[in-house]
Amino acid sequence: MVSESDVAHIAILADIGIGDDELAEFTGQFNAILEYFDLLDQVEESGRPGAVTTNIFRDDEIAPSLPLDDVLENAGESEAGYIRAPKVM
Amino acid sequence: MGSVTFDAEDRWNAFITICREAGHGDGPMAGVAVAVKDNISTAGIQTTCGSRILKDYIPPYDAHVVELLKAAGAAVVGKTNMDEFGMGTTTESSAFGPTTNPVDTARVPGGSSGGSAAAVAAGMVPMALGTDTGGSIRCPAAFCGIVGLKPTYGRVSRYGLVAYANSLEGVGPMAGNVTDVARLFSVIAGHDARDATSIDRPFAHTPSSNRIKGLRIGVPAEFFGKGVDPAVAEQVRRAIGDLADLGAEIVDCSMPSMAFALAAYYVTCTCEASSNLARFDGVRYGPDIASKRSWHEAYQEHRREHFGKEVRRRIMLGTFALSAGYYGKYYAKAQAARKNVGEDFARLFADVDVIAGPTMPTTAFALGEKTADPLSMYLADILTVPANLAGVPAISVPCGTVDGLPVGLQLIGRHCEEERIIDTAYAYEEVRR
Numbered sequence: 001m002v003s004e005s006d007v008a009h010i011a012i013l014a015d016i017g018i019g020d021d022e023l024a025e026f027t028g029q030f031n032a033i034l035e036y037f038d039l040l041d042q043v044e045e046s047g048r049p050g051a052v053t054t055n056i057f058r059d060d061e062i063a064p065s066l067p068l069d070d071v072l073e074n075a076g077e078s079e080a081g082y083i084r085a086p087k088v089m
Numbered sequence: 090m091g092s093v094t095f096d097a098e099d100r101w102n103a104f105i106t107i108c109r110e111a112g113h114g115d116g117p118m119a120g121v122a123v124a125v126k127d128n129i130s131t132a133g134i135q136t137t138c139g140s141r142i143l144k145d146y147i148p149p150y151d152a153h154v155v156e157l158l159k160a161a162g163a164a165v166v167g168k169t170n171m172d173e174f175g176m177g178t179t180t181e182s183s184a185f186g187p188t189t190n191p192v193d194t195a196r197v198p199g200g201s202s203g204g205s206a207a208a209v210a211a212g213m214v215p216m217a218l219g220t221d222t223g224g225s226i227r228c229p230a231a232f233c234g235i236v237g238l239k240p241t242y243g244r245v246s247r248y249g250l251v252a253y254a255n256s257l258e259g260v261g262p263m264a265g266n267v268t269d270v271a272r273l274f275s276v277i278a279g280h281d282a283r284d285a286t287s288i289d290r291p292f293a294h295t296p297s298s299n300r301i302k303g304l305r306i307g308v309p310a311e312f313f314g315k316g317v318d319p320a321v322a323e324q325v326r327r328a329i330g331d332l333a334d335l336g337a338e339i340v341d342c343s344m345p346s347m348a349f350a351l352a353a354y355y356v357t358c359t360c361e362a363s364s365n366l367a368r369f370d371g372v373r374y375g376p377d378i379a380s381k382r383s384w385h386e387a388y389q390e391h392r393r394e395h396f397g398k399e400v401r402r403r404i405m406l407g408t409f410a411l412s413a414g415y416y417g418k419y420y421a422k423a424q425a426a427r428k429n430v431g432e433d434f435a436r437l438f439a440d441v442d443v444i445a446g447p448t449m450p451t452t453a454f455a456l457g458e459k460t461a462d463p464l465s466m467y468l469a470d471i472l473t474v475p476a477n478l479a480g481v482p483a484i485s486v487p488c489g490t491v492d493g494l495p496v497g498l499q500l501i502g503r504h505c506e507e508e509r510i511i512d513t514a515y516a517y518e519e520v521r522r
Contacts, residue, residue, distance in 0.1 A: 007405070014363060014408040015370075015385060016401050017393025026402065032464045033406065039352045040422035043429070070149035076377030085372045086379075086387040 002030050090114055093122050095166040101189045103207040106135050106168040116162030124208045124217035127168040130249035131155055138251050139171040139183040142395035146374045152249020153281045154260050161276045169204030173397045175222050175253045177201050178469050181460055182399045196453040199229030205263050206233040216273045222258035223354050224473025227485035231448035231497025234487045236270045237263040241505050242480030243288040246281030254361040257477040267515040271296050294508040296515035302336035305441040311347040312446025320491040325447040328488035328498045331520050340441050346429040353426035354474035356410055356419045363407030431479040438503045443513050448485040448497030482507045486514040
């Protein structure tokens with residue numbers, strides 16, 4: 001079970017933004033879904049878990065990239081070939 | 090070289106963007122109008138993923154599949170409506186309003202590739218591209234009465250497909266009949282170095298009904314279990330009976346891993362979504378972010394305003410499942426369950442050539458029927474997610490109706506054996522005519 005304050009905390013971790021008026025609805029739905037996920041407690045783990053895929057490495061090769069102007073076309077603000085982002089500090 | 094004038098009237102809200110004049114080149118698909126799902130990048134044409142967070146985003150490049158379509162001479166006539174970022178089973182979570190089902194406009198077309206399915210079912214285009222993460226091609230194909238193929242993972246490049254759950258999703262063809270699905274598949278299958286999971290298995294097969302005699306078709310009991318509408322089950326059993334009449338051998342079997350497949354799927358896809366969708370922050374694309382505010386404040390406000398509720402729900406669920414202390418309970422267990430699904434398929438495919446069952450447990454829902462209860466909508470994906478978890482190919486082909494609404498027969502094959510499930514679907518399509 002998760003509480004409304006748990007959901008508010010998850011929203012902060014996920015940078016998702018949540019309103020007080022939404023907490024009850026999301027919390028109720030989360031608990032129904034998480035209760036269903038509890039089924040997984042019964043899964044027998046055979047061998048190493050997560051071994052579904054394997055990495056195959058290759059040497060890094062330099063290839064042409066997209067033109068800078070085309071990429072900046074979709075950015076909100078740019079300056080001297082850089083994209084302007086919100087302040088961090 | 091030429092151009093196609095696309096003046097079809099879109100009464101189903103199947104399209105987000107329509108290209109009224111679409112240029113095309115020469116090739117085997119010269120002048121064929123193809124609709125493309127709106128999470129597949131098209132250079133110079135808005136690509137929104139059904140989300141307000143990508144409204145007005147114009148990709149600077151084409152997806153690999155779009156390059157191949159153009160090289161074959163096809164005309165891209167528009168971008169189709171979809172559940173936001175592919176997260177849904179009804180196309181109702183689109184920020185551009187729901188698509189309706191051309192068979193019955195009070196019903197959903199299925200999802201998430203509902204716009205592509207509706208555009209084909211309504212006769213606006215002969216074929217369309219969809220994407221399938223947990224059933225998003227097969228579900229709308231079944232609900233709208235068309236054919237849809239989810240290819241083997243890796244057989245079609247994901248380069249330019251906007252990522253939602255990369256280990257599960259892929260691009261595939263949708264059309265009114267098996268022949269057109271095979272034709273579109275032959276254009277998009279093949280190797281692409283820009284997708285690290287791409288495999289080199291082009292497709293150049295013409296559907297044939299001559300390979301059905303002696304084919305061993307496995308029918309797992311779990312595909313007819315709890316939650317499957319008895320009328321749908323009966324219709325699908327009748328279709329499997331038709332395949333037996335053609336000389337196929339029907340083998341009753343069991344797939345115990347199905348019990349955990351849906352939970353494993355939803356844990357995996359929400360975890361991957363929470364990571365993949367972190368890139369939508371309003372800085373590089375989409376509506377502009379208020380850059381005067383602090384980093385987290387600006388992002389939270391932006392994402393709350395521009396993501397719909399289902400997307401926010403899945404990002405938060407995935408964030409929770411991956412957070413400290415819960416990884417072992419959810420993600421690790423889901424991967425173990427996923428492995429079991431793959432092993433179940435491997436065991437069954439040692440004995441049978443094809444697995445058959447319903448595509449969806451019911452016919453198309455009424456509009457609005459499932460929107461308030463996300464879990465009940467998730468449960469509708471129970472029969473389609475196993476193929477995504479294992480990466481095997483699966484096709485949905487229409488097999489009659491229940492109360493006037495289409496039912497889909499699902500045929501699942503071994504890795505890279507699309508040829509066999511296409512032939513089986515084709516043989517069934519021929520007898521049904």
